[in-house]
Amino acid sequence: MAKRAVVQNNMLELIIFSILTLFMLSGAIVMITSKQTLFSAFGFLITMVGLAGMFALLDSRFLAIAQIMVSIGAVVVLSLLTILTINARESNLPDEPNKYKWMVFSSLLIAPITFLLYKSLLTLNSNFSDMPTSTSKVVGELLFSQWVLPFEIVSILLLTAMLGAIIIVKDPRKKEEV
């Protein structure tokens, strides 16, 4: 009886996993292929929701919510605001001849890395999902004890990106006038 329940559980997990994968893949394809920037943002949104679902499937609900908060609440909203401000028309966008050919070619280029990733994933613990990452307290403690250096380095990276964006946007001619 117990064994049957486990099998059913695995089956259910597989079905949910396939649906989420379908969502993520189609979202990613929509994001790359669509001409309208808004639909690209929508594809990104779908992909991120699917990724949050993946975390939830691994029973780390806190990470799933964090994923939604950061990727959707911040990244997608900001990119949508940029799209609204620029309001680019299709005719204004640069031409992309042989777009689909290039896409297939670049995905072939990535194939060896994907294979490596797959091989490294196979070496992971089989009880990966049983690790105690489901509560916020554990995540917070790990982040501020064991992983505090990478955490801070990432924040420096973000700061650098922000400074870079400001410097790129700054018009050098205006500086001379002042």
Place this chain on the structure above:
Amino acid sequence: MSTASIIVAIASFSLGTLLALLTIPVLVWLERRIAGLIQDRLGPNRTNIFGFRLGGLVQSFADVVKLLLKEEYYPSHIKNGRWLFMFAPIITFVAALLAFMAIPFADSIVINGEVLRVSPLPIDFGLFWYMAVSAMGVLGVIFGGWLSHNKYSLLGAARAGSMVISYELPLGLSILSLVITYDSIDFNAMVSYQSGTFFSFFPSWGILMQPLASIILIITLFAETNRNPFTVAEGESELVAGFMTEYTAMKFAMYFMGEYIAMNTASAVIITMIFGGYNLPYLSTTELLESFSIFSSTLMISIPLIAFIFVKWMRKNNRVRSTIKNDGGRAFETKVLTAVTVIMVILIESILFYLTYLSHDALFQNIAVTLFQIMIFVIKLMMFNIFFIIIRWTLPRFRYDQIQYIGWYYLIPLALLNLFITAIVVVGVS
């Protein structure tokens, strides 16, 4: 999973859904009647079903029927992306509805040693859930505004988006200082912290312990829910109806209901975080359970008094002028409502009497305390909704640049300062 846990889960889920969805007509009714009160007129009070008008509440149901039966109109200039145009209101509505689901309606109930949360989503990071899911609501606004291919809609959506971004920062900072104070991101733990006292007299509500953070929280939640004085996204004097200009019938109703649910959720978050949630001051759950007989006797005295005042008020007010002969069934309505009130009072009294003096079953006393806390929660929720509505009909709308100015120049520095002070005090105390 025991039977009790399943029952509690189903009950709290349906309670959450009912509270979120059934308060919409009540809120619309309150909005109109309070607007009438403030503008010295009556507001809607004529619509009735068989003479029952319930003070005009029936009008809201008539409005629902109207919105359902209206013609769906698609603007013909929207060529591609029509499905996303139709999907956008649903995003806003669902995000607002889901964000409500992490609110606890009563303290965790203990049945046979099992601790069960009385909240639609039994999670221990409710605050995080609220912030993540409610931020998705603005996506529907932006999608709808952009896909309408209309200058008014585009401007409305851009205003809504930039306002949400600039007010999310002070909101997060003020919430952070509250989190440092309570040492938890679990709504339930916050409420049980607030049931204590500080300086052995004041109830340790957030509004008393963190006044600055609380005020910033209330202001930013007003902005997040797009309520007055922050309604620049749909300011009708400049932008027709803003992002929902091109929407009709049910799709418009989705935005409309989403706004009211968001307001309801914001009220729930405010009372849970800074006004003691489902608890009355000085009365924590354990105290209620320990001195159950005193508590229930107080209830047994106060409930008939409240019912008596209500019936007297209704008899005085629910009638027409004495010069008019035909009262349209108001006397009959008063009679029926009086009878219903009396029967309900007798029922509650007998149940409380049985629980206090005849049976000493801890389980039923637990359930009674939980129901009492749910009642307190709903009363507080409605009081805060009325506060939202009064603010809407009292203050004029800010100009758009004024809103950005307040957000960036006043709220963010103040919230940051408050965060520093809180951190120093907390570190110093511990």
